[in-house]
Every structure is written in structure tokens, then in C-alpha cells.
Amino acid sequence: MSESKIRVLIAKPGLDGHDRGAKVIARALRDAGMEVIYTGLRQTPEMIAEAALQEDVDVVGLSILSGAHMALVPRVKQLLEAEGLGDVLLLVGGIIPDEDVPKLRELGVSAVFGPGTNTQEIVEHIRAALQRETS
């Protein structure tokens, strides 16, 4: 009777208005059997951390195209930790210069996915990181 689903928050922090990529990811994760909470454009780090808490997600995926990732990601991570959500898997997608990827990883980002990433790769990364084969 008991069934558990991987729950993912897909959020778009910052001011750019393009959420096509975020929606494609949301759909791909849905098709992989996950429950995806999509919160829409222009989310503040505070909104993201609060949604992650209330929705009890396993994964937070941030889509950032604005170039503000080095400001936004540390803030989200810090707020998640303050809420006791430090172990939530944090992913970043969007346009991230190569030289910033190691810095983001160091901040606790589990993986960075650029444009053109195969969505299956993201699905597999999440499953492996959560060590769950189901759903």
C-alpha cells in the first residue's frame, strides 16, 4: 500500500523571464514518475526555501539564465540550511560559464546542467544521488 515518490521543486530565481527550459525539465521529471512542484518565474531565494520546506522535496532544481547564479545559488543554499534542509539535493540548470561550475559544486550544488543536456541524464543523476531506483 505504501508508495513513495521523488518530490522535486523546480524554481526560477532572478529576473529573467524565460522558463521554457524549466518547463521542459519539469515535464521530463514528471515522465520519469516524479512529483514536480513548479513555482513559476521570478522566485526569490526566500520563496524557494519556503516552498522546499512546505513541500518536503528531495530535490531543488534552480533554472538560472540571468547570469546571477553566483549571487542566487549561495543564498538559496544558505536559506535551505537555515531551514534544516541542508541535505536536499541541489541542482542548477541554465547558462552557467564553465569556470563557475567548480565554484557552484563547492557550494554544495550536486550537479550543473547546461543547455542541450539530455533530460535522461538529469533523471539518472537524481535517482543515483537519492539511491532510489523506484519512481
Next chain:
Amino acid sequence: MPRTPTAEALAEAVLRGERRALARLITRVENRTTDAQDALATLHPHTGHAYVVGVTGAPGTGKSTLVNVLTRALRERGQTVGIIAVDPTSPFSGGAVLGDRIRMGDLVGDRGVFIRSMANRGSLGGLAATTGDVARVLDAAGFDVVVIETVGAGQSEVEIAGTAHTTLVVEAPGLGDDVQAIKAGILEIADVLVVNKADRPGVEHTVRALQAMLSLGHRLRTVGHHGQRMAVEETSAPPEYDFWDVPIVQTVAISGEGIAELVDALERHRAYLRQSGDWHARERARVTAELRARLQETLWERLLEERGAEALSAAVEQVLARELAPQQAVRALLNGR
């Protein structure tokens, strides 16, 4: 708190008002873990305080936006609000995209509000199988009002009426002609009818069609024992308060127009429920239905366990081979032969 606390520990933390524990316990309840059942039992004595409001209606009528502004208005009146927003699970993948929070951005940062998205996980009827239990967790957590937004519903998603004290059915202009309005189903469960997007052309037509539907005859709500009236709790109200006239409230959720009237309509219905004894009648009907459903499920599982799945498939074969009628097969299964 340890990394993986027991559901019991989570339940106690919920009673202390810890929001993270609340979120985690809801997940266990949704997943129907065994320990969640014990936690629900722990919380049960602390429930019964919240006023449960259901919001249903066709997709695109503006339910989420309405829940957003309604919640803001309730907060202004000093009420804390827990929100459950249900969206459909994909029947193909078992996954879901839950997008109701998009329209509820106004409510972020207010600790008097807690929003939880739920996938219906294959349940028909507009809710998930565990939505009622999640509402009870929010009730025990102390929220004054629990708002349940159903999946975008058509004509048969009427389960919310068995869960909520007050059911809002949201319509919008231009969704259908007046024949749609007299169809059975979702309109019949309305305690309050909301015509949202009332700034759109055709609103008069929608309101007229709904009024005509209402005047065609009042539905009789058969909720248990109407004869057993409970004592009137607020004595200032008029004595003949046992007939509820379904109001039609026009709103423009996006601008907040009509929301004060909507909150007033809710308060009137709540007072009506208390004074007419319908509150208790509905609770009794709800508990009766729930016990029945749980018993059915438990007895079914027990039967399957005792007879084995093979016995069931053997019976299916016998019925297909015309050796047994379905009625005889049921008797044979119950008798253990």
C-alpha cells in the same frame, strides 16, 4: 531531531507547531506508511477545530488565484490558513507537475499560511486518497481554516463535498451554455457558487443560467440524521435558520473584487452549519463514509490475503468459462471454497 524521526515524534513536533515536521509527516501520510497511521491516531484527539473549505470547478476558472486572494482576506481577519492544492497524476508515468503555487506567490513569508501541493496519485473524484488525512494533520497543527483546492473538475469530481464543511464551486463566463448549468453533478454540491472573472463579457448570462438552475429546485442534502438537531451554539441568530439559500458571488480574483463578499458568504454558511446542526450531521456522514471505505479496503485486503490472489484469478476464469455466475463466484470466495 534525528535524521529520520519516527512518525510519532513528527506528530508530537506537529503539535508543538514545527513546520518542517508538519511537511515531513504529510509526506508519510501521502505515502501511507504504517507508522503514519499511528501518527494520525495520535493527532486525532487534536482535530475538529479547523473549518474546512473546498474549492472546486473546471480547469481555467481561476481556482488557484481565488484561493490566493481568499487566503489573504482570511489572514486579514486574523485566521491562519492551511492550503492543500491537488493536481492530477499522469496515468502513464505516475509522475505529476504540480503548478498551483504559481498563483499563490502572495502568501510566501507568512507563517500563518502553509501550502502543500498534492498529486492525486490515480484517485478519481478530484482529491487524492489521503487528502482527508492531510487536512486532518493541518487541523491538528492548529490552522483555523483548511482550504482544499481540487483538481480541475468536471461533472463527477464531487468527493470534496464529503470532506469539506463548505464547498465553493467556481464557474467563469463563457465555459458553457445554460444546459451545462443544469447538469447534475458538481453544481449540486455547491454551498456557495462563485462566478469568477466577472469582468468578462457574458457574466450576466452565466449568472442568470446559474440562478435559473438554483430556482429549479433545491437539492436536498441527505447528510445523515437531520432529525437529530444539536443545541444551537450561537443564540443571536434568527431561529428559523435551517434552510440554506446557495448564494452566487461574483468575483474578479486577480483584482480582489468580490472577495469580501465571498468571505462573508463563507462566514454565513459556517454559522448556518452550526445553527442548523448540519455541521455535526456532515461530520457524522463523513465519518460514516470513511469508516465504510476503510472497512471495505481492509476486508478486501484480508480476503485476498486469506484466499490468495490465485483463488481470485481462478474465480475469474470460472466466470469467463461460464461455469459460475459472478454472484456464485463471490459466494464461493467468501465461503472459502
